[in-house]
Amino acid sequence: MISIPVEYVEYLYILSVACFALSLKWMSEVRTSRFGNLAAVVGMLVAVGATLAAYQIQRIDLVALGVLVGAVIGTPIGLKVPMTAVPQRTAMSHAFGSLAVALVGVAEYYNHVPSIDIFTMAVLGGEMVLGFLTFTGSCIAFSKLQGLIPGKPYIYRGRNLVSIAILGSAIALAVYLAIDPSQQMALLVMIPLALLFGFNLIMGIGGADMPTAIAILNSFAGMSAAALGFILNNQVLIVAGALDGSSGFILAVIMSQAMNRSFTNILFGSVGKAVEGQQSAQAGRVIQQYTVEDVATVLDGARFVIIVPGYGMGVAQAQFVVKELADLLQTAGADVKFAIHPVAGRMPGHMNVLLAEANVPYDQLWEMEKINPLFPQADVAIVVGANDVTNPAARNRTSSPLYGMPILDVDKAKTIVFIKRSTRPGFAGVDNDLFYLPNTMMVFGDAKQVLTDLVAQVKKHIG
Amino acid sequence: MVGLIQTDLAINLLIFVLATFLGLELVRHVSRLLHTPLMSLTNAISSISFVAALIVLVDPKNDLILAIAIIAVALAATNIVSGFMITERILRMFKRKEAKK
Numbered sequence: 001m002i003s004i005p006v007e008y009v010e011y012l013y014i015l016s017v018a019c020f021a022l023s024l025k026w027m028s029e030v031r032t033s034r035f036g037n038l039a040a041v042v043g044m045l046v047a048v049g050a051t052l053a054a055y056q057i058q059r060i061d062l063v064a065l066g067v068l069v070g071a072v073i074g075t076p077i078g079l080k081v082p083m084t085a086v087p088q089r090t091a092m093s094h095a096f097g098s099l100a101v102a103l104v105g106v107a108e109y110y111n112h113v114p115s116i117d118i119f120t121m122a123v124l125g126g127e128m129v130l131g132f133l134t135f136t137g138s139c140i141a142f143s144k145l146q147g148l149i150p151g152k153p154y155i156y157r158g159r160n161l162v163s164i165a166i167l168g169s170a171i172a173l174a175v176y177l178a179i180d181p182s183q184q185m186a187l188l189v190m191i192p193l194a195l196l197f198g199f200n201l202i203m204g205i206g207g208a209d210m211p212t213a214i215a216i217l218n219s220f221a222g223m224s225a226a227a228l229g230f231i232l233n234n235q236v237l238i239v240a241g242a243l244d245g246s247s248g249f250i251l252a253v254i255m256s257q258a259m260n261r262s263f264t265n266i267l268f269g270s271v272g273k274a275v276e277g278q279q280s281a282q283a284g285r286v287i288q289q290y291t292v293e294d295v296a297t298v299l300d301g302a303r304f305v306i307i308v309p310g311y312g313m314g315v316a317q318a319q320f321v322v323k324e325l326a327d328l329l330q331t332a333g334a335d336v337k338f339a340i341h342p343v344a345g346r347m348p349g350h351m352n353v354l355l356a357e358a359n360v361p362y363d364q365l366w367e368m369e370k371i372n373p374l375f376p377q378a379d380v381a382i383v384v385g386a387n388d389v390t391n392p393a394a395r396n397r398t399s400s401p402l403y404g405m406p407i408l409d410v411d412k413a414k415t416i417v418f419i420k421r422s423t424r425p426g427f428a429g430v431d432n433d434l435f436y437l438p439n440t441m442m443v444f445g446d447a448k449q450v451l452t453d454l455v456a457q458v459k460k461h462i463g
Numbered sequence: 464m465v466g467l468i469q470t471d472l473a474i475n476l477l478i479f480v481l482a483t484f485l486g487l488e489l490v491r492h493v494s495r496l497l498h499t500p501l502m503s504l505t506n507a508i509s510s511i512s513f514v515a516a517l518i519v520l521v522d523p524k525n526d527l528i529l530a531i532a533i534i535a536v537a538l539a540a541t542n543i544v545s546g547f548m549i550t551e552r553i554l555r556m557f558k559r560k561e562a563k564k
Contacts, residue, residue: 017482020508024489027501030557037500037550040508044543051514055521059529063520066533070540077541078548083556086499089549093506093542100538104515107531111524119472218502225509226482230475232518237511238475239482244509246486251498342495349498356556363560367495 004053012050013236019043020240024247030362047236083357084314087346088145091214095138098221101228102131106191108231114182120231121181125174125190127227132191133167133198134220140202141213145346153206160268166197201267207311208388210346212255212266219248251348258342258368260394260404290441292450295417296457298441302379305329306371308339308408309351312385312421316447319358322384325455326360332462338364339371339381339408341389372409381413383434385447387420391432416440419450500553507546513539 004012020043026036057063081089105128109116116124143149170193173186205213226241228234256263299305307326313319326336338360344351352365366374375381383390390410393400410416411434418440434440443450493501516535523529 021485021489023504023508024486024493024501027497027504028489028492029494030496030554030559033497033500033554033557034551037504037547037554040504040550041547044507044511044513044547047511047514048517051517055518057517057520058523059520059533062529062533063517063536066536067540069537070542071544073537074541074544074546075548077545079552081545081549083553086503086549086553089545090499090502090506093503093546096538096542097506097509097512100510100516100535100542101512103531103535103538104512104519107516107519107523107528107535110528110531111519111522214502218506222505222509225512225515226479228512228515230472230479232515233471233475234515234518235475235478237515238479240508240511242479242482243486243489244505246483247490247501247505250487250490251502254495254498340495347499348502349495349500352496353499353553353556356553356558359556359558361560362496362557365496 002053004050006054009050009054010235012046013234016043016047016050016236017239019046020243024243047240083353084317085146086353087210087214087350088142090347091138091142091145091217094214094217094221095135095142098131098134098138098217098224101221101224102128102135104228105131105224105231106187108228109181109187113184116181118178122174122178123227123230125177127224127231128187128191129170129174129194130220130227131224132194133201134217134224135198136195137198137202137213137220138217140199141205141210141217144202144205144207145210151207151210153209154203159200159204163197163200163268166193166200170194170197204268205266207346208343209259209266211343211348211350212252212259212261212263214347215248215252215255216263216267217248219245219252222246222248255343255348258406260406285436287435287442288438288440290417290443292443292453292457295441295443295454296461298380298415298417299329299334299454299458300332300461302329302334304335304337304374304378304380306337306339306375306378306381306410306413308341308381308383308386308390308410309355310341310344310384310386310389311346311350312387312447314345314350314354314385316385318384318448318451319354319360321448321451321455323355323358323360325382325451325458326364328455328458328462332458334379336364337366337371337374339368339375339410340365341368341386341408344386344389368406368408375409375412378413380415380417381410382417382419383410384419384451387432390434393433397433410434411437414439417443419443419445419447421446496557497554500550503546503553504550507543507550510539510542510546513543 222244
């Protein structure tokens with residue numbers, strides 16, 4: 001095996017760090033994005049290779065076994081996970097990543113206790129708390145997204161007090177450990193407390209807040225990796241962790257802005273309850289129900305159609321038939337665009353990936369800010385599996401819990417086709433004013449079924 | 464000795480702050496189209512904790528520490544392998560209009 005002097009490993013780490021930075025740079029646009037992935041692979045290989053070549057690692061056979069296990073588990077995940085399941089795969093990878101970081105922290109503690117200086121121990125304590133809470137938080141996020149446990153927020157009276165008490169105790173123990181690292185019992189209490197905090201935190205988060213929650217967990221996982229870099233005095237860890245941490249942070253900011261909510265409100269607030277008063281106020285309004293035949297008639301002759309996809313499209317696996325409908329309308333001479341709300345789906349960018357999977361060219365996918373001015377020109381807007389992000393109440397009803405949230409201006413289209421499974425309100429428990437507009441055509445049924453029927457009807461019309 | 468540690472800390476903090484600013488700037492310019500693959504990519508990058516596990520394995524004091532570090536190696540390796548693969552798969556799906564004909 002090649003070996004290099006330890007002094008030189010730093011230079012290879014610099015090369016690796018440059019690759020990671022370039023990788024993010026190239027991710028800025030689709031054209032260069034695959035080079036971005038490649039650059040990150042190179043950066044990783046250089047960092048791992050340099051470490052293996054520079055250090056005398058004990059039990060390299062067991063390391064090889066660990067890598068083999070990782071490859072055996074990771075390859076099927078990487079190659080087989082369907083695009084609809086990418087959010088849960090992401091949550092799982094946050095769980096794995098943060099557990100790895102937390103475990104290295106534990107190993108590092110036991111390897112050096114009790115001769116750990118106060119600074120190192122303080123960072124180590126923080127790193128373990130962050131790593132372990134991200135681990136259970138991500139496990140819960142995974143379970144909710146995978147449907148293993150109900151996606152509804154689990155909120156009880158005094159939840160925030162409990163959260164603060166748990167986190168406070170964990171931090172107090174970390175401080176205690178920093179002062180006296182030899183108190184191993186404190187560590188053994190601190191870890192379960194951190195695990196419990198992550199569990200309690202994410203149990204309270206509902207489906208629609210998942211994009212933000214995942215981004216925050218992403219940020220935590222990165223930050224704990226960076227903290228590990230401080231402990232080991234290893235710069236490649238600091239930089240890679242900081243890049244991941246800041247990336248998760250930016251995504252969380254974008255997500256929370258797209259919902260007009262603060263982090264604290266998402267993590268500690270309680271959306272999804274106490275809006276019952278709303279429903280009764282809206283009684284007496286009539287929903288006009290239509291059939292797919294009616295919709296096909298309207299689509300016949302439409303020159304500009306905007307399709308608004310939401311999480312429901314992914315659940316019904318309707319993205320392929322949506323694409324079929326779009327193609328059909330385009331053949332008939334219509335301009336078809338997709339309007340993507342930043343928080344549509346269960347993770348940042350989820351809708352784009354689902355539609356790309358169905359072969360929708362990405363220049364047909366339009367961001368909210370760019371598509372909104374075009375809605376008044378649209379002959380038909382078709383809403384598939386989205387709800388809250390189209391509710392005009394967010395614009396004009398100050399009493400609505402959605403008030404202030406940026407929405408897609410679907411109501412401005414000449415005709416609105418709203419495909420919905422039932423009259424049940426959206427995640428926020430709010431009735432959608434859009435249902436009652438005179439130019440809205442409600443079609444009830446499973447998105448995939450409705451669209452399949454619609455495609456058949458449109459074909460008849462085109463003849 | 465104490466002075467040395469403090470210098471390390473200062474330099475590491477400097478690196479951390481600069482890397483965070485760099486990350487914020489770079490990610491701010493990532494197209495919204497690519498937010499999902501961005502997350503799977505940065506996730507794979509943060510599995511650099513593989514390197515941390517290797518460093519612990521240079522001198523593990525007992526078998527428990529060895530075992531914990533090997534588990535960390537397996538977890539990080541899983542993320543590296545699946546993260547890069549899935550990113551590549553997602554990115555390959557993004558096509559322009561011309562490309563599909």
